Amino acid sequence: MAKTMKTERKLNRLLSAAGIILVVLSIMLMSVLSVPAAETSGSLTLRCVFSVEGGERVLSNDEYSLAKIADATITDSSVTYMTLERFMNYDCDWQNTAASKMNEKAKALAYYCEKNSYYTASAVTGKNGELKFDDLEIGLYLVARTKTDSRNKDFVTDPLLVFIPEQVNGEVIYDVVSTPKYSYFSPGNPDDPHTPNTPSDSTLPQTGQLMWPITVMAVLGCFLILGGSALLRKEGSNEKKAR
Numbered sequence: 043m044a045k046t047m048k049t050e051r052k053l054n055r056l057l058s059a060a061g062i063i064l065v066v067l068s069i070m071l072m073s074v075l076s077v078p079a080a081e082t083s084g085s086l087t088l089r090c091v092f093s094v095e096g097g098e099r100v101l102s103n104d105e106y107s108l109a110k111i112a113d114a115t116i117t118d119s120s121v122t123y124m125t126l127e128r129f130m131n132y133d134c135d136w137q138n139t140a141a142s143k144m145n146e147k148a149k150a151l152a153y154y155c156e157k158n159s160y161y162t163a164s165a166v167t168g169k170n171g172e173l174k175f176d177d178l179e180i181g182l183y184l185v186a187r188t189k190t191d192s193r194n195k196d197f198v199t200d201p202l203l204v205f206i207p208e209q210v211n212g213e214v215i216y217d218v219v220s221t222p223k224y225s226y227f228s229p230g231n232p233d234d235p236h237t238p239n240t241p242s243d244s245t246l247p248q249t250g251q252l253m254w255p256i257t258v259m260a261v262l263g264c265f266l267i268l269g270g271s272a273l274l275r276k277e278g279s280n281e282k283k284a285r
Contacts, residue, residue: 083177084206084216088185090171092197092224100171101197101224105189107161108175111151111203112136112182121209123182128160136182136203144203152186152201164188180206180216187222198225 086108090101111132112123125133132147132154139147155161165173166189186201199222207216 083179084218085174085176085178086183086185086204086206087172087174087217087219088167089219089221090167090173090224091221092226098171099197100169101191101194102167102169102171103191104167104187104194105164106167106173106185107155107164107188108183108185109151109155109160109162110179110181111184114180114182114206116180116207116214121180121205121207121214123205125182128158129154136205145200148184148186148201148203151184151203155184155186156188161186161188178206182206185220185222196226198227199223 088106090104090106092099092101110126111129112125115122115124121137123136125136129151132151134143134147136144163175165175167173183204183206184201185204187199202220202222204218204220206218207214208218209215
């Protein structure tokens with residue numbers, strides 16, 4: 043009799059333990075699968091054109107270089123940026139810094155990167171005035187024009203800081219498209235028009251995991267826990283009666 047009760051006690055404990063394990067696994071899987079899949083790389087396309095009356099002036103054959111300034115971390119569709127060690131003197135709350143301050147930092151960073159040879163990639167605009175940097179790790183990048191074609195000397199542009207990914211109206215965009223702002227200075231034409239940035243139409247990919255197996259595991263775990271508890275109560279009652 044005592045041996046049978048010990049066996050039942052072990053069985054009840056095993057059932058309870060199995061139920062707890064299933065519930066914990068279900069919770070862990072839910073927390074993992076509920077987070078959207080985040081990419082680790084993106085791209086940057088520069089569209090280098092200047093609006094003129096009746097159309098656009100394409101700025102081809104100019105070289106642009108870039109340097110990564112900060113790493114990006116994505117959590118639940120929110121993006122945070124951490125400045126790299128070599129650029130800590132320029133560190134700030136990048137996402138909440140005023141545009142004018144960002145412009146100042148971009149100019150200072152451009153001088154610093156050129157002086158220390160920190161640019162990691164360069165590309166030249168094509169006949170359509172566009173260039174593209176592919177397979178960029180997510181982060182904050184400085185982009186600056188490092189060589190200017192003789193035909194484009196009158197078109198001045200400042201360095202710019204670009205977020206990859208960028209967030210637009212709640213969307214996280216990995217393939218970023220940017221149009222630098224240019225100023226055209228020549229005798230008799232001191233105008234300084236600007237072209238706004240144009241984001242690409244890309245969204246954060248979502249996972250397509252099936253959730254019903256996790257629900258089944260959680261329910262089964264709860265039943266095992268309840269069953270084990272009921273058996274333990276029954277066992278305690280039987281022990282009292284036996285006494």
